[in-house]
Amino acid sequence: xxxEVKDLDFTYPAGVTALRGxxxxxxxxxxxxxxxxxxxxxxxxxxxxxxxxxxxxxxxMIGDWDTRKVTVAKLARRVGYVFQNPDEQLFCRTVGExxxxxxxxxxxxxxxxxxxxxxxxxxxxLSEKKDTNPYDLSPTWRKMxxxxxxxxxxxxxxxxxxxxxxxxxxxxxxxxxxxxxLHKRGKTVITIxxxxxxxxxxxxxxxxxSKGQVLLDGPAGNVLGKEEILAQTYxxxxxxxxxxxxxxxxxxxxxxxxxLAALKLK
Amino acid sequence: xxxxxxxxLTYHYPLTDTPALTKVDLNVKEGEFVAIIGPxxxxxxxxxxxxxxxxxxxFKGDLEGRVEVAGIETSxxxxxxxVLNVGLVFQNPFNQISGAKYTVYEEIAFGxxxxxxxxDEIKSRVDQALALTGISDLADRSPxxxxxxxxxxxxxxxxLVMQPKVLVLDEPTSQMDPIGTREVFGVIRSLAERGITVVxxxxxxxxxxxxxxxxxxxxxxxxxxxxxxxxxxTSGRLVGRGFAISRYTSTAREAVERGFWPKDLELPVTLDxxxxxxxx
Numbered sequence: 001x002x003x004e005v006k007d008l009d010f011t012y013p014a015g016v017t018a019l020r021g022x023x024x025x026x027x028x029x030x031x032x033x034x035x036x037x038x039x040x041x042x043x044x045x046x047x048x049x050x051x052x053x054x055x056x057x058x059x060x061m062i063g064d065w066d067t068r069k070v071t072v073a074k075l076a077r078r079v080g081y082v083f084q085n086p087d088e089q090l091f092c093r094t095v096g097e098x099x100x101x102x103x104x105x106x107x108x109x110x111x112x113x114x115x116x117x118x119x120x121x122x123x124x125x126l127s128e129k130k131d132t133n134p135y136d137l138s139p140t141w142r143k144m145x146x147x148x149x150x151x152x153x154x155x156x157x158x159x160x161x162x163x164x165x166x167x168x169x170x171x172x173x174x175x176x177x178x179x180x181x182l183h184k185r186g187k188t189v190i191t192i193x194x195x196x197x198x199x200x201x202x203x204x205x206x207x208x209x210s211k212g213q214v215l216l217d218g219p220a221g222n223v224l225g226k227e228e229i230l231a232q233t234y235x236x237x238x239x240x241x242x243x244x245x246x247x248x249x250x251x252x253x254x255x256x257x258x259x260l261a262a263l264k265l266k
Numbered sequence: 267x268x269x270x271x272x273x274x275l276t277y278h279y280p281l282t283d284t285p286a287l288t289k290v291d292l293n294v295k296e297g298e299f300v301a302i303i304g305p306x307x308x309x310x311x312x313x314x315x316x317x318x319x320x321x322x323x324x325f326k327g328d329l330e331g332r333v334e335v336a337g338i339e340t341s342x343x344x345x346x347x348x349v350l351n352v353g354l355v356f357q358n359p360f361n362q363i364s365g366a367k368y369t370v371y372e373e374i375a376f377g378x379x380x381x382x383x384x385x386d387e388i389k390s391r392v393d394q395a396l397a398l399t400g401i402s403d404l405a406d407r408s409p410x411x412x413x414x415x416x417x418x419x420x421x422x423x424x425x426l427v428m429q430p431k432v433l434v435l436d437e438p439t440s441q442m443d444p445i446g447t448r449e450v451f452g453v454i455r456s457l458a459e460r461g462i463t464v465v466x467x468x469x470x471x472x473x474x475x476x477x478x479x480x481x482x483x484x485x486x487x488x489x490x491x492x493x494x495x496x497x498x499x500t501s502g503r504l505v506g507r508g509f510a511i512s513r514y515t516s517t518a519r520e521a522v523e524r525g526f527w528p529k530d531l532e533l534p535v536t537l538d539x540x541x542x543x544x545x546x
Contacts (some may be wrong), residue, residue: 037443038415077293083356084414084441140306162414166357168305168469170508194415194443197513234445237383239472239513239537246541256517263526263544 001028001078001156003049003188007058010044010212011059018044020212021058028156031183032190033199033220036209039236040096042192045209046159049190050079062157077106080150084161086134086142095137095145096130097123102153120152123178140171147178157188164195176202200224200238200254208233225252269291269432270317274331274378277312277321286312288487289331294465296431299458302467303473304484305508310467311357313484314436316340317465319348335442336431357437357467359417362424363409370412370420371396371405377428395427398453414441422450426457433457435466451477471512475499475535483509496510500533513539 003026011018018041026032047053048060051072060067062078070208080102083089086168092098099120121127124144129137134145143163150158160179164172173194179202182189193199199206199220201227206223208216210233216223224230227237236242237252244253244262254257272292275394282355287309294300302310315321322329323345333340336351356362367373374395375402396402401419404412409420418441425433435454439447451473455532458464458479468474474481474495481498483491485507491498501517514534527543534540 001306012411014408016407016411025314035443038419038441038446039413040443043413085360087358087360112491146341165414166306168508169510171306194441194447196444231445234443236444236448240517242537243514243517243540243544246537247544256513256520259517260521260524260526263521264524 001063002026002061003063003157004061005045005058008045008048008055008060009057010041010053011056012044012050018212018228019048022209022212022214023058024207024214024217026188026190028188029183029186030205031179031203032188032205032207033203034190034192034207034209035194035196035199035230035233035235036215036238037211039231040209041212042209042231043161046081046161046190046192047191048160050064050081051075052081069087073105075266076102076153076155078155079157079159080155082147082150082151082161082163083160084165086139086146089146089149090134090142093133095126095134095148096127098134098145099148099152102149106153116154120148123151124148125174126229140167143167144174145169147175151182151228155187157190158182160189160191162192162194164193164198172198196224196235197238197240198243208235220254221252224254267296269296269336270294270465271334272316275314275316275336276330278328279312279325280327282327284303284487285318286487290487290489292482292489292492294463295461297461299455299464299466299478300479300482301478302482302484303469303471303474303498303509304467304490308484309487310484311436312430312487314354314426314434314465314467317432318352318354318434320344320354323348323510326346349428349430351430352392352434353425353428353434355422355425355433355435355438357440359421359441363417368408369406370401370409373409373420374424374427378422387484391427391429395408395423398426399423400449415439415446417442419446419450432463432465435464435468437469439466439468439470442470448473469510470501471510472514472536475512485509496532496535499535517532518543 005024008019008022011017040260051067092249099117100113125148134142163175206220224237240253240259249262253262272290275286275290276285299539304310358533364376374392375388399419439450455477478495483498518527518533528546531543534543
């Protein structure tokens, strides 16, 4: 399933124009990170992919569905969106009910729902907490419940809005593993993030937004090395990329292995 | 003379058996910038709430030991007295923004209005605070129409305008863009230079290393380490315990094994130190 965003403009009712002429083609199965300054339009853009927002001008196609002509409820079968703040998303009494809510609304049978719930909970390492109230878990684990409640919907595209915010090293690793597993399953994963090291280590394509427009779009190794252009949208290259540059390494190194290999060559 | 004195602080949230903090001793001098680091659930937020007086005045629970900030003990004061000295910036700006105001400008003015500060003084302080955090252009927007990172700047500004002696920040930049984060760290550093005491819970080690005077590592509710940023952030005691570690430090640690980093050289915490070390 491809996603086609064409000449998208969006103006909020209060008059703030958040997107101007955004065009993107996303192939099924791509792993994409969206980066950019606060207020650059990242969240506004992804809210167009599941119909929460409708284009002021232009169009968004999710496979063969035009988001202007399909309900949000129907779009939810193709695009799952994990909110930035899990507390805006969670409302059930137990983790199990929360994660079952999406597939239940698709009208699936009980056995199928149970399979999806168990799989999603296993993926986020919460199988033991099925009967726990989400609000008895720490914010860290509530974030994983929110993630599981979208994974269980088994959508072709999963959107994560700042998944690593406020997370410690262990949980960032866990989120990276989930992203890797979704990739293996052929899902399109689109992640908004300010954690540029996480972005470099886990995503193949990077889109940088600035003031509602696409500033850069391409392979992570190209985009993340463009220090001066990224600075226009308040993004620094990853730590090891910056270190590599200062040591005279020409290639945009994205992780520890690439960095040490480049150092060895020198 | 320390402005923050915690002595043998042990705290249980209501209806819990395991203490969130156990026998914490911490002294912070006036004008010092102390970063609190630790994995999720270690007790960083609880420590922030305690210094800010929300524990025990808002979260009841069971507090043992002594908590004294700016010469007042929590047990013998009220929260309304306490907030005149100490400002707290919450991790989630949603918890900070009052919901009672239509514009960012009014939101920032809200605290001063409640203190009955004269109108002209409110105006000048709000304008200054907005300029300091770089959000003057958002003054007429609704706080709820802003992005997460912009809301965090509003939350920070709404506390700075109160001119607290002690500023407590719980991951104040978690939703901010990278360069914006660095700028906010710079603003907070400049406040410390002017004598404001800063306590900040944070995961972003690159900036902690560069801007903080001291780092306190919390693990399972106890102080694991307390010292200079370099000493704490390069310590092997943080490894494998869920602490965020900068790529400079972790990569140099791996490079020692492979012979790219001199064995007798201290591990780096900043970009400059990493550059110098790898050149050798």
